[in-house]
Amino acid sequence: MTAPKPATVLFDWDGTLFDSGAASLRAFRKSLTDFGFAFTDAEYKASYTPRWYRMYETFGVPRELWEQADQRWLHHYGEEEPGLVPGAPEVLAELESQRILTGIVTNGTRPRIERELARLGLQAAFRAVICHEDVTRSKPHPEGVLSALARAGCSPASCWYVGDTPVDIEQGHSAGVFTVGVLTEYVDATRMEQSRPHLMLRSITELPEALYRFTSTTSSKILGGN
Structure with missing residues (x-):
């Protein structure tokens, strides 16, 4: 098959554009330590999902502590100041030069995302920013992607969605868009x-x-691989 050049590229935020991986891990570890729970880096990597409640369940945190754990994570994460992942500014500039619209679809809360965008001077960089509060059903439900497309005035057939977790890819498939996974540590x-x-x-x-390459020849493989 061939993949059309997209009119819109939507991105997950945390870990995909925003270099929050290490900061998120540190905040998650501190928040669970506050309640007497521990995990290894390997366990975190094997089970990571932006759906924190599933993470809490995996690591044995009682349901009655989940809301408090959320608040502790926000507190600890607020002490961090990550930036964009290396190369992301150049990628966004290239998309702009090609007149490709961009947007964000994230499970992050709007106050946090807006604060981070403002700190990075990106308040006006994206045609659509869909956060936790903007949807009734979070990832992997397609609502977030479809809402972003509606704001951008774009159809699923002319959209790529870029993310760094299986939940992102599942959401993209459900929305009927072209999905791009990005490997991270x-x-x-x-x-x-x-x-x-x-x-x-x-x-x-x-x-x-x-x-340039994948819009004419496609297969589900790592770019540049065999």
Whole structure:
């Protein structure tokens, strides 16, 4: 099959554009330590999902503590100041130069996302920003992606959705868009491959090349691989 050049590229925020992986891990570890729970980096990587309640369940945190754990995570994460992932500014600039619209679909809360965008000077960089409060059903339900497309005035057939977790890819598939997975050190690569993105990248920096190469010849493989 062939993949059309997208009119819109939607991104997950945390871990995909925003270099929050290490900060998120530190905050998650501190928040669980506050309640007497511990885990290894390998356990975190094997089970990571942006759906925190599933993470709490995996690590044995009682349901009655989940809301408090959320608040502790927000407190600890607020002490961090990550930036964009390396190469992300150049990727966004390249998409803009090609007149490709961009947007964000995230499970993050709007106050946090707006604060981070403002700190990075990106308040006006995206045509649509869909946060936790903007949907009734969170990832992997397609509502977030479809809402972003409605705001951008774009159809699923002309959209790519880029994310770093299996939940992102599942959401993209459900929305009927072209899915792009990005490998990171915080999510197990096998889990990403099993989510079957249309295209897998080793880094967000490979996205511009994918726009040139993958719009004419496609297969579900890592860009540049065999």
